[in-house]
Amino acid sequence: MANHKIAIIQFYPEPNEIESNHIRAVTFIREAAASGAQLAVLPEYHLADFVPSHDPAIRQQCANWKKYLDAYCALAKECNICVVPGSFAELHDDSTIVNATYFIDNNGVICGRYEKKNLWHPERPYVKGSKNDTRHTAFDTPLGKVGMVICWDLAFPEAFRELIIQGAKMIIVPAYWKYTDASEIGMKRNPKSEGVFLDAAVVSRAFENTCAVVFCNVAGPEKEGFAGLSQVALPFVGCIERFENSEEGMKIVDVDMNILEEAEGAYKIREDIATSDWHYGYNR
Template identity: 75%
Template structure:
């Protein structure tokens, strides 16, 4: 039996001017995860700071320091012998653009994969550059097998998952910054918890329809400010394995029996069908 222990860290980032404090709490959680025997630690999207409009514009300048934080996570992964997905980082590049990027760092400190968010949430679009059609979704080899990275609103696009599993991804990791208030006034009037229903349904559906493990790590924060939490992990057959029921900061270590994926594929044959040259939906081979 192949079992991976995944530490899901629902971090609650403080004000934008507290990036170093947020980083230190993230480091502390990763150390705790390694001590507990976790193979992988996952943080949320924008875990160092919220880049939403209305916050201090000076936060953009601090995005120039992203490489320093990434290097710290690489060194920590090697020191603690644990793989790390440090949520996502807002990266300010030389041309003045900011991208929303996620990394998979293995237990030797090596970067095994990088992904720039394609499907930007609407408030991001004025100041974050999408990778759009510049590159494909790419699955990559890790000590935990073939892995794919997506970010937050990508969860709403089945096509992204399909592209990854067609390359053999068995685990898809989704750092997120997702709140109940994302439904807007109209959605909240219909159902104040609609975004929670959205996340719960999508995470489980993506696991079943792709015979893969889905690790969704959301940001935490005060519930009165619309934070949802709801970090969770799902697999086919068994559905949701673990879920944060509050928006409080914390960490949970979840054991994933990866043999379930082979059993599910044996029955559903999703990957087998997608690999057929004349597959009738015409996904890229």
């Protein structure tokens, strides 16, 4: 296996500024490509296209998602870089919004698409989760077998298990995760509890699945509850790179994928899961 250079772009989605957010995201991706990155990852709802509201004018913001997806495909080909453009709020049939992410290869071809299953509570009145309509699916990319989940999906180990059973070696997690998600009760216990959650979950998923986990969160003012903390983790070594705050920026991370084979040799997690008598079927 090879080393991969991955750009995690901790990006601040300025409210109601979809076009300018896109222009800024393009600038980051161009900089990532110029730095030799093979993959650039943006956060969930990076265009700030989703606002929890039934207001038709607000919902209409989600109608132009295809324009931006096409633009990222063209940019990936132009810059010879793979792109995961965070996620889009996609308005379908003038009524249904889904939260979807894509893996675009360096030829501008979409290798994989994923719709968020485990919606965060404020999304649920407005966004349709994929639930059991589709399964978690790993897919081939220039960087090997990859899987994707979105934000709150990180809290469900079953999603990762389903992806590594299919051979995924890297799981990419665009997110819009804030300290305030802990609720008033959690914030009273520990104002930074969501940071504890994120650091523990990202590293745990890497170890328990012998995979690379690329977590890319939004940036924003900490006084407004933004956590940042975007990071990349591997088994054995844990977090190999991390934003220590919620400021906007980009880090180019060298990811040694050979560690995955070493970890699997020690833990044999994938080997055990692949056996016909694997005892965790989660059938109900």
